[in-house]
Amino acid sequence: MAQFHLEMKVNGKAIALDIDPGLRLLDVLRDILHLTGTKEGCGEGECGACSVILDDELVDSCLILAPQAYGREVITIEGLALNGELDPYQQAFLEVGAVQCGYCTPGMILAARVLLNHKPKPSQQEIARAISGNLCRCTGYAKIVQGVEIAASIKETKEGVSRA
Amino acid sequence: MPEYSIIGKSVQRVDGPRKVSGQAQYAADLNIPGALCLKVLRSKVAHALVKEINVSEALKVPGVVQIFTHADIPGINSYGIIIKDQPALTNKVRFKGDAIALVAAQDEASAIIALSLIEVTLEELPPIYDVKAAMREDAPAIHDRGNSISAYRVKKGNVESALKQAEVIITGSYTTQRIEHCYIETEAGVAYMDNDLLVIKAGTQNPHYDRRDVARVLGLPMNKVRIIQTTTGGGFGGKLDISVQCFLGLAALKLGRPVKIAYDRHESFISTGKRHPFYIDYTTAADKEGKLSAVKVRIVGDTGAYASYGPATLLRAAVHATGPYEVPNVDIEASCVYTNNPFSGAMRGFGTPQMAFACESQMDLVAQAVNISPVEMRRRNIFQKGAVTATQQKLDASIGIGKTLEAAWEKALQVMPGLGDENI
Amino acid sequence: MPDLSEYYQPQSLTAALELLAKSNGKLIPLAGGTDIVPAMGKGELKANGLVDLSKLSEIRRISMDDSEIKIGSLTTFAQIETSPLIQAKASLLADAAAAVGSPQIRTTGTIGGNIANASPAADTVTALVTLDAQARLDSIKGSRRVLVSELLCGVGKTNIHPQEIITEITFKIPSTGSKTGFIKLGRRKALAIARMNLAIIVTLDNGKISFARVGLGAVGPNPRRYPVLENSLVGQSPSESLIDEFAIEAEREVTRVLGSRPSAIYKCEAVKGIARDLLKKMFSDSGQGVV
CATH class of the missing domain: 3.30.390.50 (CO dehydrogenase flavoprotein, C-terminal domain)
Structure with missing residues (x-):
């Protein structure tokens, strides 16, 4: 079995590991780094529960092998409330009731973050498109879309403070 | 409306902060160092007798600790919410996906290799996928008790004479499909022994029922089994049934070591309960004003290989077959039937969505026949104060459905351009 | 999980081509991975080893020269979808890229991978054959250009040789006013x-x-x-x-x-x-x- 020396940044921290190169990024995050906020829902890119941010882009961590993240920066849900204070996305989702079972929530919040990084004031259609790779079976999405809108306004008022 | 301090106010979820920060631990997130990995060997055929299970080659795989079959069940090998008809590990296959053997290994890769090396000798039986075929007298029995589990009847007034006098009679046949709940979290759990206490942590909607069935299957007193519900990533009725609980309990008890299991999406689809497919024959009688005079409904629900919540689902179907409409004469029969399909159980609405599809379609067809709008058809028949339901309950307190209908119609006019011509 | 006996992450195209040439068909090139990673996980695709192309930024770019557009094979659907050049000169391809999968799949999946995967339903491939696009295939022996339509020869099948990598896709810009x-x-x-x-x-x-x-x-x-x-x-x-x-x-x-x-x-x-x-x-x- 081959070995791969993986170096990447995860939530701002440099990581160096020797891994089996057949591991998906998801496996390394969950099983080795114990960052279990990233979920597996389908293992084939249909549900988006495993979404993470890779160099400012949203990816399904079940669809890429960990070595593909070599030299890159990964942000997981655990990387958001670093100082113990919830960030605008997390606050907004809580406030509006966009969280039910919570299993899709980390992926949804990361999708929202990527969207707002590129587009601070998105329309409802743009929000719907940005979360179109993330399935939720509880909410019917209306509250999630609302949550992203609220996050956008919280972010606006906090401009400069937000890490995003 | 007066202002209240609690009523009418949004309350933040207590588990919300943990969920938005990724800290909430679902079953598959639990990490017990040294826990063995469990994998289930599932049948690829739908109906068969298990003649022999040879695990000797599989046991030789490095990393494999133990392999369990029906012969290893210490208690009574059957569980189920309403009828105890589902074995934890079976000696008779009743659907594609029935559990035959359980592998405990040090890692997932060895467990998967072991699965491929277990030799199962089957005597295949003709599978029955169709409810009507399953109901025939000469159909092979999927369970000893026969294929028809239960039938429910709701009768009121005299349907035959109402049908004779009716000005409009509409008859339709409706079928609905099997549906997977598809909660985003697949089934998972861990188990370990705390001295002589078996502790199972799993994603479930039914820890108390789980406890009863696990104790029964493992031959343990109830006070030696503890089920802890982990944060659960959706259920929608699908996590009311036992999934991983007995496997976890069996392996932890027999091996005295911590164990862990997690289904992938494929296994979750194959092995867990579904929404019941319904086969509905629906006759509606009305006068020329669209006022309902009678309905005659025959419902068959395909509960698949195991009963699960099937009997209750079909009971609900019978009770709700008339929808929210007052019908003076009612003749409803609902049957719950075994087949060799995946088993069906509880899913949001519990048999009523299927009935709504048939009932509301019939309402549209009657409206068309008497030339009134679908919304007017409903106005003329909707439950009012004092109405008597199909089950003879007099609704003499408040009835909100009429208001709901008007509010829904108003909203529909707002959001659906082009609607409104029917508003007579 | 795939049991890989070899895994390479070359830093240059030449190094990647050398690895493929030496491997005797045992190594499979890995582009975005959105199709082959889950296929390997399910055991549908058996790979002895992989040549991970993710570090070859030289073939991840879009450019124009005279009347021709050149797209590096590792360019992602998201890059194509949002490229002002593609939107202006070949919007059918931008629209096709935008129609692929989900945002996550578009940031990962590549146009070269879409061709090599040879799915009957590949969105960008329909746009590419309509544009009479050509694929450039490189191996250590040299390079050749083939019409994308001629590279495909059935469901999941292509004429790509085991030592070759699709490196670039080119097409003539439709004439002004089209x-x-x-x-x-x-x-x-x-x-x-x-x-x-x-x-x-x-x-x-x-x-x-x-x-x-x-x-x-x-x-x-x-x-x-x-x-x-x-x-x-x-x-x-x-x-x-x-x-x-x-x-x-x-x-x-x-x-x-x-x-x-x-x-x-x-x-x-x-x-x-x-x-x-x-x-x-x-x-x-x-x-x-x-x-």
């Missing part, structure tokens, strides 16, 4: 594999169509051009009746290709709908899709 469009029919708005997709290019001269290209995907084993449909447009003026005639012609072609396959009943009807929707949009006066 209109291009792409439409996808999926079961859902997102995360749907195309039930059918259709790409069209038309060039107008004095109100008459002087040049037409029509590509259909998820009808045959690979997306391809349909000359009969192209000919039905050439020489005609955009009109309601032309749209209707084209839709009927499209139905006839799809019927002919699908024969008695189970999907025929649905697709023969559905192709009329997507044909009408797309042509209507292209013939409207909006500046959308104009080169």
